[in-house]
Amino acid sequence: MNREIETVDMLIVGGGINGAGIACDAAGRGLSVALYEQQDFAGATSSASSKLIHGGLRYLEQYQFRLVAEALAEREVLLKKAPHLIMPMRFVLPHQPSLRPAYLIKLGLYLYDRLSSRSQLPASKAIDFHHSGILQSQFETGFEYSDCFVDDARLVILNIIQAKQLGAKVKNYCQVIDAKEVEQYWLVTLYDQVNHQTFQKRARLLVNAAGPWVSQFIDQKLNVESEQKVRLVKGSHIILPKLYEQPHAYILQNDDQRIVFVIPYLDRFSLVGTTDQTYQEATHQVEISKQESLYLLDVVNRYFIKQSGIQDIIHSFSGLRPLCEDKKSSAQKVTRDYKLVLQHANNSAPLISIFGGKITTYRKLAESACKLAMPFFPQMKKSWTAKTPLPGGDFNGTPEQLTSQLLQSFNWLDKKIARRYIAQYGTLAWQLCGNKKGLGEFFGAGLYQLEIDYLVKNEWVIYPQDLLWRRTKLALFLGEKELQKITKYFKNSPICKGAMSAKGEIKD
Ligand SMILES: Cc1cc2nc3c(=O)[nH]c(=O)nc-3n(C[C@H](O)[C@H](O)[C@H](O)COP(=O)(O)OP(=O)(O)OC[C@H]3O[C@@H](n4cnc5c(N)ncnc54)[C@H](O)[C@@H]3O)c2cc1C
Known part of the structure; x- marks a missing residue:
């Protein structure tokens, strides 16, 4: 040897x-x-999911009680482990009697509330949509329940x-x-x-x-x-300008028995997904098809007053679910x-x-x-x-309180940036801001040299896309010129160049 x-x-x-x-x-x-x-x-x-920490209401229809109970319990555990990164969210389900009778949904929600103990998330309830100004007028009643949202990457x-x-x-x-x-x-x-x-x-x-x-x-x-064996099932999302102002998400039932989520995303957008398509071979080049985009738009347009078309799609992403092959179920049921x-x-x-x-x-x-x-x-x-909390999750109180503390510690920080730093880094934001006297060069959309250098040094960022799509989602807010400036900084800055060779070393 x-x-x-x-x-x-x-x-x-x-x-x-x-x-x-x-x-x-x-x-x-x-x-x-x-x-x-x-x-x-x-x-x-793991960066292409619907970003939900959820029990999976629809899995109850498939009698997957073990999975649902475990996932429901994990919501509470993970909320405590990373309270800056995981956000409780209410989900609204407009009632469509022709698709699922009310008693069935009530039964599902009754189980969803009780399959595991809940200390942080409120229970489900029936709701009325009259004059909501968001949904089309035929949707008059529905239900509301709790799950959580996370930045998966x-x-x-x-x-x-x-x-x-x-x-x-x-x-x-x-x-x-x-x-x-x-x-x-x-x-x-x-x-x-x-x-x-x-x-x-x-x-x-x-x-x-x-x-x-x-x-x-x-x-x-x-x-x-x-x-x-693995069964690969592709799922895609589209990002639209936000369809409504409120902080809750929607779970929309479609005629094919599938459901589609519409989730408030990064203040400005609505995240819409997903699809289920059998896929043959694993690859990093997974992309949404026009047919999937139209499918998602069709569902959204049938529920919302605000209509959206292909031209409104700001961004899309797709991923492959690596599921357990059972050789019988359809893509959505496996x-x-x-x-x-x-x-x-x-x-x-x-x-x-x-x-x-x-x-x-x-x-x-x-x-x-x-x-x-x-x-x-x-x-x-x-x-x-x-x-045990995850890094950055070691605090009591709310993310808003932590933001105020960060602003007190670093009075040169802008409030909006402080909010984002807390949401992404939690208490690690103190390490990010460190003893530095300021933010350094500005690259657009709240991104400064301070953050780039921190992510390169501490979070294995090697290429700009690691920073722009996974450590942050700032790519969604930056223009072409700003992206070019960032790429140039990566090519020329000694920190970025140094990190590339240090991270690339064989002795890790
Ligand atoms: C559309 C969609 C929506 C979803 N929504 C949700 C949701 O809302 N909530 C939820 O809980 N779950 C959701 N999921 C499921 C969840 O995203 C996946 O189960 C999870 O991300 C799988 O993680 P993983 O680590 O197994 O796979 P991956 O994240 O794919 O990681 C596997 C990694 O292995 C690497 N790799 C492969 N071969 C090699 C090699 N030879 N050497 C080195 N590295 C290698 C790959 O590059 C890859 O990064 C969703 C999935 C999809 C596709």
């Missing part, structure tokens, strides 16, 4: 929410952990930051290109895409959290047989629950593969993965993530 190759207990393939959650949990239990992501963290499905990065704080080695733009079993270890070959270098690590246990690539990784990189498969035949090096899952249930999934890993690491500590 080559002693120069570093050995870790657990090597994780994939830096989406599931890989990040497992890295964080396992590192906190005392394992040596390394995580590699071939793109940017949250570069695939930032939830991933918070888990990555915490994993690193707990000793894990984490690296983006680094692909696992091969893993072979050698003397009861996994010998893993990696390709650093920034420095164009290949290197190796040895791992006692391999976790395949490759999301849409999970089956492809097993078949092509490991040469192992797996009975469980379960959103997760399955972890442990392969460990004849004392071979163990492999855990992750199929399915939700952003909402990532923490429970990570606990299950650690439970499967436990027999191989008897020294492993107990589960700990339920009651």
Whole structure:
């Protein structure tokens, strides 16, 4: 055995929410952990979700009570772990008697309120829409219930930051290109895409959290047989100028029995989604089709007074749900629950593969993965993530109170920027503002040099799009000239250039 190759207990393939959650949990239990992501963290499905921390009201129709109960309970746990990032939200469901009778919806909401204990979120109720000025006049009554909204990509990065704080080695733009079993270890070959270098690590246990690539990784990189396969279901969203002013979301029933969410997004927009389309092969180039855009617009236009067309779409994004293949259900009906498969035949090096899952249930999934890993690491500590805040989430009170405190600490901050800093960084905003006397060069839409440099140094930002689409969503607010200025800064600033080579180093 080559002693120069570093050995870790657990090597994780994939830096989406599931890989990040497992890295964080396992590192906190005392394992040596390394995580590699071939793109940017949250570069695939975990930044393309509907961004809901939700029980999944519609899964009740499919009798998925285990999943719903677990997800409902997680809303409360995650709200406490990241109170700056996760926001309670009311969801309004206009009643359409021809699609689902009122008694069925009442029964569903009765269960939704009670399948798990609730301390922070209000219960559901029936409502009246008369003269709402938002919905078309035929929608007179409906229901309202609670769920939560999250910045999905930032939830991933918070888990990555915490994993690193707990000793894990984490690296983006680094692909696992091969893993072979050698003397009861996994010998893993990696390709650093920034420095164009290949290197190796040895791992006692391999976790395949490759999301849409999970089956492809097993078949092509490991040469192992797996009975469980992934079912890829594409889902797309469109972003429209906001359809109404109020802070609640809508859940719209469509004639095909599907539902579409309309969610207030970043003060100015409405986020509309999603679709369900079977997809054949995992790829990073997933795009919305014209047919999907028209489908979403059609649903919205049937409910809202304000009409929208293709020309109103400000942005769209699509992702692939990596679901558990059951070989029978339709794309919309295949379960959103997760399955972890442990392969460990004849004392071979163990492999855990992750199929399915939700952003909402990532923490429970990570606990299950650690439970499967436990027999191989008897020294492993107990589960700990339920009651420990994520980085930036360690405060009492409301995000508004925290914003006031930030403004008191840094009186040169603008109120709007302070609000965004708290929503994104929580108490880490103090680290961001640090001892600096000001914000530095201005790039537009509230983005200053201070934040770029902080994200490059502390959150693995390598390319402008990492910052503009995942660490923040500022791309939605910036014009072409401003984007060019940011790209130029990345090319010329010593901090950005330095970070590229430092992050690209093989010794991470
Ligand atoms: C349209 C849509 C809406 C959704 N809405 C919600 C919602 O509102 N709420 C909710 O709870 N859930 C939602 N989900 C589900 C949720 O987004 C996914 O279950 C979750 O993001 C999957 O995370 P993951 O880590 O398994 O996969 P991913 O986020 O795809 O991460 C896997 C990562 O592995 C990397 N990778 C693959 N192969 C390699 C390799 N060889 N080397 C290194 N890295 C590799 C990939 O680049 C990728 O980044 C939604 C999903 C979709 C598609």
